Amino acid sequence: MALSEREQQLLAQLEQQLNADDPQFASTMETRPVRPTFSTRAIVLGAVIGVIGLGIVIGGVMLNQIIVGVLGFLVMSLGVYWASTKGAGKLKATADGDPKPSAGPAPKAAKSSSGFMRNLENKWDERRSSGQ
Numbered sequence: 001m002a003l004s005e006r007e008q009q010l011l012a013q014l015e016q017q018l019n020a021d022d023p024q025f026a027s028t029m030e031t032r033p034v035r036p037t038f039s040t041r042a043i044v045l046g047a048v049i050g051v052i053g054l055g056i057v058i059g060g061v062m063l064n065q066i067i068v069g070v071l072g073f074l075v076m077s078l079g080v081y082w083a084s085t086k087g088a089g090k091l092k093a094t095a096d097g098d099p100k101p102s103a104g105p106a107p108k109a110a111k112s113s114s115g116f117m118r119n120l121e122n123k124w125d126e127r128r129s130s131g132q
Contacts, residue, residue, distance in 0.1 A: 002092020010123060021116055050076050 003011065019026045053076025060069030 010127075014120065014123075017119065020117060043083045045083070046079045049079030049082055051079070053077070053079055 014024075018029075053072050053074070056072025056075055058071050061064070061077075062074050
């Protein structure tokens with residue numbers, strides 16, 4: 001759902017106020033495109049392990065050995081797990097590669113954000129009262 005022109009203006013004003021009140025917090029909250037990085041090597045290796053596991057399952061069926069079939073299934077499952085998790089989920093949270101936000105002065109941020117939140121609440125109340 002698209003924002004109305006008035007809502008876009010309010011959002012721009014809130015963003016400017018946040019930048020003025022706490023520029024460090026605003027820079028950490030800046031939106032950047034975040035994409036998971038998949039390792040091609042892990043996907044290929046996982047697929048190979050999965051195919052080997054499938055071969056072991058087929059071999060277990062041919063030999064009529066349940067334990068070999070179960071072992072093949074476990075190997076096949078390991079291959080799928082390896083391909084789907086290795087290298088995936090490594091997200092770049094900040095530009096310098098630090099996934100955790102730096103521990104800045106929390107009391108100052110809380111103090112400025114309470115004023116920020118108070119202003120947000122006031123604007124919300126004004127908007128609701130003018131709309132009724």
